[in-house]
Amino acid sequence: MYSEKVMDHFNNPRNVGALEDANGIGHVGNSTCGDIMKIYVKIEDDIIKDISFKTFGCGAAVATSSMATEMVKGKTVREALKLSNKAVAEALDGLPPAKMHCSVLAEEGIKAAIEDYFKRQGIDPAAVLKE
Amino acid sequence: MYSEKVMDHFNNPRNVGALEDANGIGHVGNSTCGDIMKIYVKIEDDIIKDISFKTFGCGAAVATSSMATEMVKGKTVREALKLSNKAVAEALDGLPPAKMHCSVLAEEGIKAAIEDYFKRQGIDPAAVLKE
Amino acid sequence: MTRIVYADNAATTSLSRHALEEMMPYLTKEYGNPSTVYSLGRSAKKAMENARAKIASALGCRPDEIFITSGGTEADNWAIRSAAIMKKDKGKHIISTVLEHHAVLHTLKSLEKAGYEVTYLGVDSAGNISLDELKNTIRQDTILITVIAASNEIGTIMPIAEIGALAREKGILFHTDAVQAVGHIPVNTEEMKIDLLSLSAHKFKGPKGIGALYIKKGLRLPSNMYGGAQERGLRSGTENVAGIVGMAAALEEAVSNMDNNIKKISAMRDRLIDGLLKIPYTRLTGDPVNRLPGSASFVFECIEGESMVLLLDQAGICASSGSACSSGSLDPSHVLLAIGLPHEVAHGSLRLSLNEDNTEEDVDYILEKLPPIISRLRDMSPLWEEKISGKPIK
Amino acid sequence: MTRIVYADNAATTSLSRHALEEMMPYLTKEYGNPSTVYSLGRSAKKAMENARAKIASALGCRPDEIFITSGGTEADNWAIRSAAIMKKDKGKHIISTVLEHHAVLHTLKSLEKAGYEVTYLGVDSAGNISLDELKNTIRQDTILITVIAASNEIGTIMPIAEIGALAREKGILFHTDAVQAVGHIPVNTEEMKIDLLSLSAHKFKGPKGIGALYIKKGLRLPSNMYGGAQERGLRSGTENVAGIVGMAAALEEAVSNMDNNIKKISAMRDRLIDGLLKIPYTRLTGDPVNRLPGSASFVFECIEGESMVLLLDQAGICASSGSACSSGSLDPSHVLLAIGLPHEVAHGSLRLSLNEDNTEEDVDYILEKLPPIISRLRDMSPLWEEKISGKPIK
Ligand SMILES: Cc1ncc(COP(=O)(O)O)c(C=O)c1O
């Protein structure tokens, strides 16, 4: 069902846990549907210096959280905002069709965390995201 | 499917073949239905001195012919006429339901041979059979 | 991985060694077609009829009331569709429950589309139906009551004898999906006044792909498959002789060991339940007492079932979950919702199902391995953080 | 009894040793339910999908066009009933032949009762249909053509590719009951333009109780059984993993040896036919050339088939007959009547069916044992007496 990469990221999730000094936090999903992701970012000089997640959900939800955080860590905010759910799924060597929504959630989680960062900075995130 | 008795009478049929000096021959069944019996009797002093059969048909048809001829051999005509298909089937330790008609044919074959004997003797068989 | 603890016997069981031994001749030298007249076919036929007699004796019915199918699903589909067709002139109302397996539920849904009306009896939080509610639900035009004998998900056992008596009294056909019950708890078609009963071999250590429908003598069901008139014309097709022989051997074995098995398995189950209920924010699903001997089913709050199943697999433990992710749909199991669990709690379901092959060491092993898995997943869960801190997540 | 010569391979075959070996893990340690997410279930799933790919490759189709069933009968019933339901708005006319197996015939009869009209194409004395007749039979409201790929009784092979081309051209669904063909002669769903194809494992040395329906991609058949949504929701029920694996292994083996098998088996068949046709008042049934490699079918005048089969059994030879007694009905096989045999001749039918397990010695043995059996039965037959003497019996 799951690729080896998915299982690896599920069994040994990268960047798991809360980030004490996060300056942006994104919450996506809802418990009714069975998947919730909380993404913590620490952004400095337009760079994602650190990132972590907490996830309630299935194997794919954990693995996409792990992979997505890995993919944007150390990247510029602009680069991070370009992360697509397809890229996350591909980096995991694919996901079962029924699990593609998890990769969407991961993409959304990253965006939500960055958005929160902008809000805290007093910047209208809509303007940034539109670029 | 068949009892051991049926298989024994099928494999080693008693009284099989034509009877050279028969004085009564009965034909029953028809080839469309798949069963034909020809019963030969030699009756002397009201006794069935000898009897034989030829049969086209399934295992049960051969076995009931064999058993029925055995059962009436040496009997009086009156006794022979009392032979029922059930008695033939029972003597064979039973027949599959779909094969009961073969025992009916055997009973009818014996009756037909005796009837033919009476006819040849110039006696109205109907009168005899009615008794 | 050092050891395997198989605790998903409600999903399927390993094949009994005895059953396999009985099957082997029919997978090798005894390959005759039972419909043929020569001795190779006759011995296959004999084996099949011998098997049918064993199955009948396990259910307390007559051999000619047992019709072989390819499994529980076929039996359920056949029984329910047939009952609906046979009785449609009397009415189109069917009574069932919210606990049914999809094999029953989706067959009922298809009948609803065809103009039948189905009332699904609700259950209390332990999964028990109310006989009074059943009585009140029966109408002039009720033609069939179909109730699962014991729930595959939460283990609760239904009052089959009482339902049977009521249905018989009212002249309504009674079908029970006894796939989880047969071979595990006493089932008697005569005493329980059952008209139609489905069973599936692989749930009691028989082979997969074989099952049976008990049809009470005198009921004239429409043919399920047309063809060479096997199974007295009702279910044609060259018979799976090895499968039939294996099913009968496994069932005979299960029934003859049933008393001991029930004692042994339910003791293990209770130890498992007691041990796991020590984990905070954990609930047993299904009735604590009136449940299948092997069934231990739970919800663990703030975590998701598939994750548990995957981590248990890493530890060599096979288990299952009724979470949405496990079911492949967006909703968690209809049964978990039916016993009143909120969606987010239902997602955290885990079913451990034991049978006579499990050992006390298996229970120890699960009790050792599962709690740290729950902790690990809760540590990762934003819902748990919220629950513990008392702060809402957003 | 010294030796067994099994010559009833059209009824069923022995299980291939290779297939059994492939099955054994799934009858022992690999008992996981393929629908589960842990590794024991995943490996079962993998085995099943691997098997599906092998079956697809044997038929020249895609794996997702193969749907597992419990045998040929289920596949026939499902395909035909579904096609009728799906296309009922276009029309209710179906074309078939007088050679069909009961699994097709009785399904068609049930449709006739439900208001469908079926035209059964006749055959010539060798069992061949006329493509011109087929063309002329097609109407505006023809929705389905269902033709057996090769006759189980007389071995004649039907022009499947030509029928497929015609059906495709006219936009009519084409189903073939290829139970006797698959694994024995080349079958390619793509080249032959087949929409639906039934197969059954135990006819090509696979296990009993398992088969498949090929459903051309894009056709949306109604679900055959409701339940746990196995087989992409079309045929629910816990999968018979061992059976599926065994079917695929046997089919792969049969297809990879097909060229050699055809050569070897048809040579034996021809020697058998030549030898037995020396018996007076004996006819071959079916086409002398255009026939299944293993099929040698005859009528022997003035004797009855079941008697032959029973006496052959005494000699250790397994064979079958289409006589009334063998079929359990009052009429001999509809196929024998359809090729124009009078009732009394049809009663004398005997089918010897060989496969790759038969040897030249088997043929010698049959040629030695059968003629005296014929003589013995004829000596006992009043019809033979009549035939020989020229005098009518009454
Ligand atoms: C209660 C119940 N009914 C029906 C079924 C269907 O049985 P099978 O999958 O053997 O067809 C199952 C198991 O899958 C079950 O647990």
Ligand SMILES: Cc1ncc(COP(=O)(O)O)c(C=O)c1O
């Ligand atoms: C031509 C044909 N179709 C269908 C079937 C039915 O297959 P099964 O008995 O495996 O269901 C058979 C054999 O019995 C057959 O020979």
